[in-house]
Amino acid sequence: MTLHTVNLLPDHADCRRCISQLASGDSVVFLGHGAWIASVPGGWHETWHRAGVALYVLDDDLAARGLSEHCARSISTIDIAGLVALTEQHSRHRAWF
Template identity: 35%
Template sequence: MNFELRQGGKGDRPMSVDILRDSASTRSQHRRNLKGEGYNQGIWDINMLYTVSRSPYQSDLSYLLALVTPKDDILFLQDGVTAVIKDSEIFNNLLSQSKNLFVLKDDLSARGLNEKISEIVTVIDYAGFVDLTVKHHQHFAW
């Protein structure tokens, strides 16, 4: 996310801060561009865990997809599990960005979606959730 500072009338303090939403993909592009360049080598190889807890109909997953790299993992829980229903447009968009998709078993069962998800998605329990958080040093809740 980029920020733009606008100067106020007095002193050096900014009058306002604007969040520029059109650059949501900057992080993933920046990671790809700097990978393996001298001093920065290895810095951008950090894998991220994204957790999606809201329904894709209540959140804009296109911004998430702009951030995800092929090495990142995405875990769907709570109402977010509806995003991994097989053959849905949302699920197909997810597959185009990441193959590392996980879903929490208890949340699937609570919503009666056990038979409606794709075989590509890995179903995990709470121990698997803990394993994912240990694996990733960075976490982004969506």
């Protein structure tokens, strides 16, 4: 099980690379610029959702970008304590910047 943290804008080429490397039991946390993926219209979050992994976004990063009201329903919001808990639940971490 790998925890992927994604700090990329939705159209960044590494987003597709990350999606192609997701496996059952993995989780993805969108943070920083990645918060846009959780809220951008046009289906970016649906592409991630179809990968069949748990999706999260840091609530502070959504709020900092004025996106709190636009988060996709398929993505759970978490705080820093939630991020720490996810790091404890996963044996590996992969950061995407």
